[in-house]
Amino acid sequence: MTNPLSVMVFTDLDGTLIDHDTYRWDAAQEALTALKRISAAVVLASSKTAAEIGALRSELGLEGWPAIVENGAGILSPHGTTAQHGAQYDAVRSALETLPSALRECFRGFGDMTADQLVEMTGLALPQAKLAQQRAYSEPGQWLGTAQQQADFLACLLEHGVTAQQGGRFLTLSFGGNKADKLLKIVQTYQPQHTIALGDAPNDIQMLENVDFGIVVANPHRAPLPVLKGEARGQILRTKEAGPVGWNTAVLQLLDRLHMK
Ligand SMILES: [Mg+2]
Missing domain, CATH: 3.30.980.20 (Putative mannosyl-3-phosphoglycerate phosphatase; domain 2)
Known part of the structure; x- marks a missing residue:
């Protein structure tokens, strides 16, 4: 019998795991490595296409996990082919x-x-x-x-x-579908013990509200998200730092809190 999946992380890309201006993600390397060490899943969830996400997913060594593409309109399967036109x-x-x-x-x-x-x-x-x-x-x-x-x-x-x-x-x-629909579908398939989601924009809100811990990554380029469901009871957290720097700090702190580092 395989071990249950401990943690599944769903993350937006632009302005969240990827810097809004430079498109770099290396500031989150430490947290990504910590997640890999505990065999956690990282599911990329973005408005980007399967072709774009597939390339980034390989770069990050996350081909073994599904990805949510085109804002939740579709799912790119693990190791799935990426050239699509629909x-x-x-x-x-x-x-x-x-x-x-x-x-x-x-x-x-x-x-x-x-x-x-x-x-x-x-x-x-x-x-x-x-x-x-x-x-x-x-x-x-x-x-x-x-x-x-x-x-x-x-x-x-x-x-x-x-x-x-x-x-x-x-x-x-x-024609519909959003990141949260696809998140729930993937969670149902993998049945992780803990779920975490990170995002910076209105299209991430439902995703953040449908996990154990939702992390709002600061984005100084836009108005802050309103107070979210579950925020008062600590289910929603906010980073001070923007983009991958905030991502890194928040994920490391949360793993610490869950005694998973
Ligand atoms: Mg974003």
């Missing part, structure tokens, strides 16, 4: 093209840009930008209009069944 993505793009041009022009999606333009907007390296354009389920983009225009835009898209989630940087359009 019909759901094409349907989201088609819905966008039905909008009045005044609203359509407020949204600049990844599919509206060349790889070079995406590099310019995101600061990603060109190979990473190309991976970000290999989409199967959802369309992230920059919002260029007003709040009122966004409300009209979303109402029109909803008629096509398309919904939106606001991430740390992009508005992501899809």
